[in-house]
Amino acid sequence: MSIINPALERPELIAYFLGANNYSWLHFRNGEKKLLSKPISYLEGRLPGFIRVHKTALINPDYVQSLHRPLRQKMAGKIQLQSGETFPVSRRRWNQVAQSLGEHLSPGNNEEPLQESVYLDDARPTSEQSNLGRSVASLFLVTSDEQNAFLARQVITKNWPDYRVETIPKSIHLPELLDDLAQSELPVLVFLDARSDTLERLQTLQRLKNDPRLCRVPVVLLALPTDKSVIEGYERQANSVITMKEGDMAFAQVIDRICQFWLKIAELPAHC
Template sequence: MSDARAGSGQTRQEVDILLVEDNPGDVRLTKEAFTDGAIDNTLHVVTDGKEALNFLHQRDEYADAACPDLVLLDLNLPKKSGEEVLEEIRGDEDLQRLPVIILTSSEAQEDVLRSYELQANAYLTKPVDPDAFLDTIQTFEEFWLRVVRLPPCDRTDGG
């Protein structure tokens, strides 16, 4: 893995992020925010829940996928919902410690509660305003990629 898991307060070298998002506009804004940020990162993008699980388990076209340092997960996804993806991650011994941050447009209290019941590490609501969205991603980056110490990848199937 990368040196992204250096101790708190240390400069991180590179971070692999899996973005699970089906809205092309939100993908574009997220990429823009990370490009403008100070942390070197690789942003892997998948557009549905089934694809996310294939990426995480290195299945099909993702056989050589990197083990991400964290996942940004939308709740409203085709094929498999973000809630189902989170539930599967938390039920998998090799993935259960992977930090998963919900990044969704839903402000519904039941979505917030259910996400935390399924052990999401954080719940971020996407602002509608593009500038506010960029600010949210940059604040996320500052905290999760500069302050937080991330766990090592435990995936035993090559990641």
């Protein structure tokens, strides 16, 4: 308790907490972090003014920069901190979070809540215009390269119009995002670009494959062309590992070729 109590006595120094089973990471506003031997539910009880945006994140409302409403129904909004970090807002918690943050944000930053929804990309594929009103299968792409994300969205929208592509720059919250979806809304395929943020991507891969509900979603790992990267990917149960150099100009074409196999040749599991 020597770390926990002094920290909780100065909540103005705290940015947020991230839960990790029976432990929590405490992130200070100055960038430091500490591991606490308490679950996030305990911390939520000790800090009633903090806001639980999803089941693993507890945010200091005074550190929030902006709140962004969901882009679509059955997707989630996002919250941005003063540091520039972003967190998804669980669709089940959206209205409560928006209401709680109303008094902490300026009118220009606080957006009006919409229907329930998971923060993903900031671009809506044009193919969705013809898919409104019916369920659309989705593909998830995790990459920190905005240019690659844009090109991948373009090629998938053009060549695979029956699928919606969702892109996110970080994978750390991906298991929680997917866990918040109904079984029928789970993606048919996940791409994890592990050429950067490698450890984060591998840990996410392992969490997905250790989850009895999410483990059946096929995960393609994009890795650097080294034996170590390939071995680590398969050790964590990637469904396939594709090697590429960083800055590869053919990224979108590789994504398209992977889709050719997984969406046309392979038999994908039914989520219903």
